[in-house]
Amino acid sequence: MPNKEKIYILKHTPDGFQLSLERDSEDFIFEERKSSPPGLDALKMPRWDHWYQRKLARPWQATLLGMNIEPHPSVRSVLKQHAPDRYQIYKDRMDILTTLMGYEIGVVEDHLKSGEKANENYIELSEYCIYAEKLNWVDMHEMRNGLKLDTAPPVLEPNAKFEKNVLYVLDVILENSVGEYRNSKGERSPQAVIDWVKKKDASIPIGASTLALWFKKMNNIMN
Incomplete structure (x- = not known):
């Protein structure tokens, strides 16, 4: 006598959906389905x-x-x-x-x-x-x-290529905008930039000392 084909069905039970194996009778043997998400x-x-x-x-x-x-x-x-x-x-x-x-x-x-x-x-x-x-x-x-925000917050440091590109763009803009950007010695002048900004009735959140540091980096990178 040939083996009877086994048929599996998905059946809803009080415990949720379970995979059921259909037999000759109406009785089902329930097999536990995939486990539910873990608890808290x-x-x-x-x-x-x-x-x-x-x-x-x-x-x-x-x-x-x-x-x-x-x-x-x-x-x-x-x-x-x-x-x-x-x-x-x-x-x-x-x-x-x-x-x-x-x-x-x-x-x-x-x-x-x-x-x-x-x-x-x-x-x-x-x-x-x-x-x-x-x-x-x-x-x-x-x-x-x-994240230690009150002591040493994590700061995303720009890489060298990014910083070089930013300084290069800034240098080109200032070179073509600030009339006395370079002094008689050919050096970049922080005070000239500050004065130029004031003439435009604008302001920047940094002073001449910070600009001097930026210009020093420009010298190291570009000159």
Whole structure:
């Protein structure tokens, strides 16, 4: 007698959906389906030493860190199933963040791993924390402490190529705008730039001493 073909069906039970093996009778042997998301014990404290050194994060990672949760892909499922109130907070913050990215909070341009969608970009964690505090989002003190914002905040240092390009562009603009940009010795004059700005009824947030440091870098890079 040939073997009877086994037919599996998906059946709803008090314990959720389970895969069922249909037999000759109407009796079913239920086989446990894929396990559900882990419980709240899967939520871990952030590894602040790591994130302090990393400095950057994707928006969803920064948002979870701001809630004092180590960002992991499964965390959102855990919050959605076991802590709907906290999940709603996460969603609301993400909505605000991704809407205003590039306007009220900066995006790291030309990052190697950046994508086209908002959530595929990178932002600075220190900037995110300060921004969230301005919006009076609750419980941001853990992130502030973890990133050491009151002592030694993580600063994203521009690389040498970026700095050289910025100084080069600035030098070209000043050379063609400030009449006495170079003095009689051919040196760049910080005071000439300050005077030129004042004549334009404008202001800049730096003084002659800072400009002198920039011009010294220009000399080292370009001359």
